Amino acid sequence: MARPTAGASAVLAVVLALAACASPPGPQSAPAPTPTATVRPTPAVEVPIAAATAAPVRKRVAPERVVIDALGIDVPVVPVGVEKGGFMELPDDPAVAGWYRFGSDPDSAEGSTVISAHIDAPQYPIGPFSRLRDLATGQAVEVIDAAGDAHRYRVDSVTYYPKAELPAGDLFERDGAPALVLITCGGAFDARTGHYDDNVVVIATPTS
Numbered sequence: 001m002a003r004p005t006a007g008a009s010a011v012l013a014v015v016l017a018l019a020a021c022a023s024p025p026g027p028q029s030a031p032a033p034t035p036t037a038t039v040r041p042t043p044a045v046e047v048p049i050a051a052a053t054a055a056p057v058r059k060r061v062a063p064e065r066v067v068i069d070a071l072g073i074d075v076p077v078v079p080v081g082v083e084k085g086g087f088m089e090l091p092d093d094p095a096v097a098g099w100y101r102f103g104s105d106p107d108s109a110e111g112s113t114v115i116s117a118h119i120d121a122p123q124y125p126i127g128p129f130s131r132l133r134d135l136a137t138g139q140a141v142e143v144i145d146a147a148g149d150a151h152r153y154r155v156d157s158v159t160y161y162p163k164a165e166l167p168a169g170d171l172f173e174r175d176g177a178p179a180l181v182l183i184t185c186g187g188a189f190d191a192r193t194g195h196y197d198d199n200v201v202v203i204a205t206p207t208s
Helices: 128-134
Strands: 014-016 031-035 047-054 063-068 073-080 097-100 112-116 140-145 150-162 179-190 195-206
Touching (some): 063 112, 128 150, 128 179, 150 179
Antiparallel strands (some): 014 047, 063 073, 063 140, 150 195
8 A cells, every 4th residue: 555645735724523423414504614634543533624615405314334344344433523623523432433424425426425433542442444454455345324225335545644645625525426435544653642644545436
């Protein structure tokens, strides 16, 4: 898995933090943020936010589980938003992933469905998303939504991005071809800062 060298285009350096949200929102009247570049490791994953755009009015179809049989991953997913400081919220428990509810969902005809989880956190064991680095191109990922429908994807790429170079504006895209984006931390752990150097990003495209 090669490390890209090109930096992300300039985007609003507002970051997303991680905490659970009970249920997906209905239609939004206020502008919804769009994440941009970075992901906070322990104790949280950071994904910066770009310029706000209007939230879609279509009823949301929240993902409830991510299943990757090849890695033995079956992770519950909860909707998350943006914390006060501009970070993407994520569940504290690395065994639970967060779906960015202001972006696309598994039933969207376009844009990226973004799901992220901690690789680890204080007082918790290593999380299932720590295994994302072992995914291979072509392997299958399944997202089960709140209606019980299965959305199937094929892995296109697994990439390590230095945190300062995470192309969040592209990863959180609401337009274009539909895709699934899975994000966690990775690379070397800096004991001095308590942060990992990189983000591991999986991009997958729908197969059905």
